Amino acid sequence: MTSDYFPCAVFSIDFPFFFFFVLHQMRKTVRKLAKCFPTAIVSGRCRDKVYNFVKLAELYYAGSHGMDIKGPEKGSKSNKDTESVLFQPASEFLPMIDEVYKQLVETTKSTPGAKVENNKFCLSVHFRCVDEKKWSELAQQVKSVLKDYPKLRLTQGRKVLEIRPTIKWDKGKALEFLLESLGFANCTDVFPVYIGDDRTDEDAFKILRDRGQGFGILVSKFPKDTNASYSLQEPDEVMDFLRRLVEWKELSLRTQSRM
Numbered sequence: 001m002t003s004d005y006f007p008c009a010v011f012s013i014d015f016p017f018f019f020f021f022v023l024h025q026m027r028k029t030v031r032k033l034a035k036c037f038p039t040a041i042v043s044g045r046c047r048d049k050v051y052n053f054v055k056l057a058e059l060y061y062a063g064s065h066g067m068d069i070k071g072p073e074k075g076s077k078s079n080k081d082t083e084s085v086l087f088q089p090a091s092e093f094l095p096m097i098d099e100v101y102k103q104l105v106e107t108t109k110s111t112p113g114a115k116v117e118n119n120k121f122c123l124s125v126h127f128r129c130v131d132e133k134k135w136s137e138l139a140q141q142v143k144s145v146l147k148d149y150p151k152l153r154l155t156q157g158r159k160v161l162e163i164r165p166t167i168k169w170d171k172g173k174a175l176e177f178l179l180e181s182l183g184f185a186n187c188t189d190v191f192p193v194y195i196g197d198d199r200t201d202e203d204a205f206k207i208l209r210d211r212g213q214g215f216g217i218l219v220s221k222f223p224k225d226t227n228a229s230y231s232l233q234e235p236d237e238v239m240d241f242l243r244r245l246v247e248w249k250e251l252s253l254r255t256q257s258r259m
């Protein structure tokens with residue numbers, strides 16, 4: 001492999017695997033990695049939340065399952081205007097989502113424990129703290145708001161109702177868009193690595209498999225049905241892998257400069 005042959009790393013950062021270990025030693029390694037290769041974090045969560053958690057200006061961030069992608073901050077760190085929004089495929093939905101958010105807050109007020117969260121490109125109605133007897137009533141309340149918005153889709157997660165635009169968009173599409181916006185769309189010498197532990201990461205693994213380019217790495221303690229090419233068992237192994245990537249790049253740079 002030449003040193004030009006590995007320019008892209010993409011991580012998924014959804015619960016539970018990434019959150020806790022980014023917090024600790026991981027940040028230093030990821031920062032070094034981003035110096036060597038374009039590095040992106042993809043998450044189901046809202047981009048600002050992910051950024052506030054990771055706090056690395058060097059990275060690309062794709063929040064809301066990749067519906068909100070932003071490149072590394074350029075120029076001075078203090079100037080927020082220098083951040084570059086790359087892509088928001090659902091931006092036309094923003095006013096509608098804000099409107100529905102307000103209506104949901106109003107409508108669900110009468111259900112104690114219900115919590116409406118605005119994740120910018122999607123809304124969540126959490127019912128973890130709602131009395132089980134009230135669940136169907138809450139679902140009805142949410143549906144009654146949504147009946148006027150056919151362009152929004154309702155799905156149910158773990159003790160949460162999720163509302164998002166009906167556009168076809170997933171982490172696989174986000175990965176493709178990232179590669180394109182980095183100018184790698186048609187490059188054959190690019191080797192994207194996508195690391196993730198969530199079911200929603202399968203869309204990204206499948207893209208790499210279909211393109212025959214790079215590989216996906218599933219992080220899982222147990223064997224799982226997956227379209228990733230490799231697996232690592234736990235965050236420590238991921239970190240070790242990333243460290244080796246950095247070492248390999250530094251070594252190849254040193255070798256080059258000697259020639």
Ligand SMILES: *[C@@H]1O[C@H](CO)[C@@H](O)[C@H](O)[C@H]1NC(C)=O
Nearest residue numbers: 179180181183184185186187
């Ligand atoms: C990549 O290739 C496709 C099909 O050959 C072409 O339509 C597209 O414009 C190319 N993209 C870039 C960025 O060169």
Ligand SMILES: *[C@@H]1O[C@H](CO)[C@@H](O)[C@H](O)[C@H]1NC(C)=O
Nearest residue numbers: 202203206224225226227228
């Ligand atoms: C892997 O890809 C195949 C072919 O597209 C698909 O049928 C299968 O469901 C995928 N596996 C997972 C775990 O997503």
